[in-house]
Amino acid sequence: MRDLADLAVELALKMGADYAEARFHEDVSNMYMLRNGMPEVAGFVRARGIGIRVLVNGALGFSSLNKPDRTLLERRVQEAISMARASARTRKKPIRFSEERAEEARWEVKPKEPFDSVAIEDKMALLYDIDRVLSDEQEIGARIPFRLLELSESTSTRYFVNSEGARISSTVPRIMFLAVTTVLEPEKGTEQDMVQKGASGGWEALRAWDLMDMLRERLKALTKVLKEGVSPPKGKIDIVLGSEVVGLMVHESCGHPYEADRILGREAAQAGESFVSPDMLGQRIGSELVTVVDDPTVEGSYGYYLYDDEGVRARRRFLIKDGIINEFLHNRETAASLGVSSNAAARASGFNREPIVRMANTFMLPGDHEFEELLEDVKLGVYIKTYGEWNIDDRRFNMRFIGREAYLIEGGELKGPVRRPVLEITTPGFYGSIDAIDKNLSLDAGTCGKGDPPQGVPVWFGGPNVRLRGVALGGL
Template identity: 40%
Template sequence: MEDILNYALRMASKMNVKYAEARYQANMYEESLLKNGVPEISSKSHSKGIGIRVIVNSAMGFSSTSTITKSKIEEAVKEAVGLAKSSLMLTKKGINLSEETMHSDKVVIKPRINPEYVASESRLELLKIIDDEMLGVAKKMNVKVSGRLLSVGYSVVEKMIMNTDGTNIYTKLPYEMATYSFVISANNRSLQRYENMGATGGWEIVERWLLDEKIREEAINISKAVLSAKSPPSDKIDVILGSEIVGIVCHESTGHPSEADRILGREAAQAGETYITPELIGKQIGSKAVTIVDNPVIPGSFGYYVY
């Protein structure tokens, strides 16, 4: 893949660009699904492509292709350069790149148990055990459990990026994922439980989650809530938020508003605006009692990346 990316950069350099980068990405995803005890068709998908980004004078252009041949790469480079030249007429403020240290690195996370070698039958067997656990809890506690949706899957994301400044970075990261959802009903009351789980690694992650024990405990707690939970106070009170709610609050109230596209006003039509403006860079937002840190290099985390 390095040869084809180098080819793209050479093509761009011949067209007198100020800067060019070529990025390759390949995604592989496989999932097994159990719905109300019935196996659904396991899905497997592959996708790959190359993106070309260039700066001509002070304007940027981008193009991509999912057909990785020299002829298609050449077309993509020409299109990116053409778009950059066209946007020059609309550019009010030119693009300037900061001075950064260039990197050449390779980051490959090797799973202890390669998920590609775990048969779909083994994944479905685990889901069936979990489903039986839920049904067992429902029978023991005299409640009804419905809307049972269980899935487990994995993905492998491979990336390589090179630019005309000398950067050459390759990464290959495996991810494991699990999702479960169910509804407990009794006495004309019902509660739904929905959870997504994810981590960087292989099948050993799924084994470490102990999903059968975790979901059995979840089913017991939800059943108790349906059978005996009391309504919360109606007056104004202080509350302590659990980690899941805190995560949503951080995601929606801080994560999205902090996206550069929104701050710069480039995404308003598609996803909305933000209360954060460029003038607030370096200033405190919100309470001094709250600190939110976005750290993608925590080993094993689902959002893990180095570059």
């Protein structure tokens, strides 16, 4: 089908496209799921196909097919062009792409332990072993009546070609683990935990996660919160946020609103727009301690790539630098609209999706404090280590995160657990309240959703632990 991708570009140009690109993807994934100790399902997906995108008279058309048939390919290329041409009349301003170097490259992630080097029995055995630990009421301290464990391995092989001469081939294996658990204490009710790990690479990445210990510790801590957690303090206090919370907050309140397609209104009907406008570049959004980057080139990361799905070479992007709005995330379309170059943020979740502006690995850079130093002059505060419920409005200005594992801070020391502290805060309120950042950078995996039809792409998000001064907790 790779030849058909080349042919698609050739055909599109012959049929009148001003620009054409084609991506051939071959995606293989295996999935194993254990629910409450029972093998819920195992299976695999073998998908392949070609996605074609054309620019005609300043309008974009896309089509995809998963059958390697030349006649069908011609029909789909023709339709992409004819629909784009028909839609061009609605456009006052033609779509243009930024000028980029036509790269020719091949890149790949080589797993140290390929997925097929580990027996399926051993993969299932790992899930059974984890489930056994989680079912041990004495070990955890409470009953975990609901345990959903999922393991997936996938390998995406891609070939990108465009009418400017770019040709990029890549292969990336990824591994993902998800656990959803419910702690039950008859007198106190339930608390739930959801944790996802992910990486590019082979089975070696999973070994490094030490899943058994990680889950045991999380659930023991959550049990303590459920049994002993007190109501959070009222009024203005200091709040220390754990890496996991900081990571999701920067993903949601810095990554998303700095996506230039949202800023320009292209996602308005679904995910929404942004409180950030192009003229806010250079403006202060937070304390000078805050620097947030998005970096696809972090080796081993879940969001890893070296060239994006428009063939542009990836690099680290400094979204907030020393508290100043520094850079947006761009694909070639948004870059041309704002008169800059693409910074390689175009990603497509599969062959049958258009490449749109996405994050890769978004994180706040660490500071110079020790964790204990964040606590030491806090008279009264809360340390929110992990989160449960969270959301953010469609302009990415008004967000809320409820702590799962959280502790009281009194006189500079961590005390007992606090149950469900609600942090409901504006984006400038968050970045403007940070007065100390520790050295401990940690990153977590997620599947970021955006686009219509939705595109879930693998990402990391993370950060150090940070301290917010003088913030009241929310809730009713």
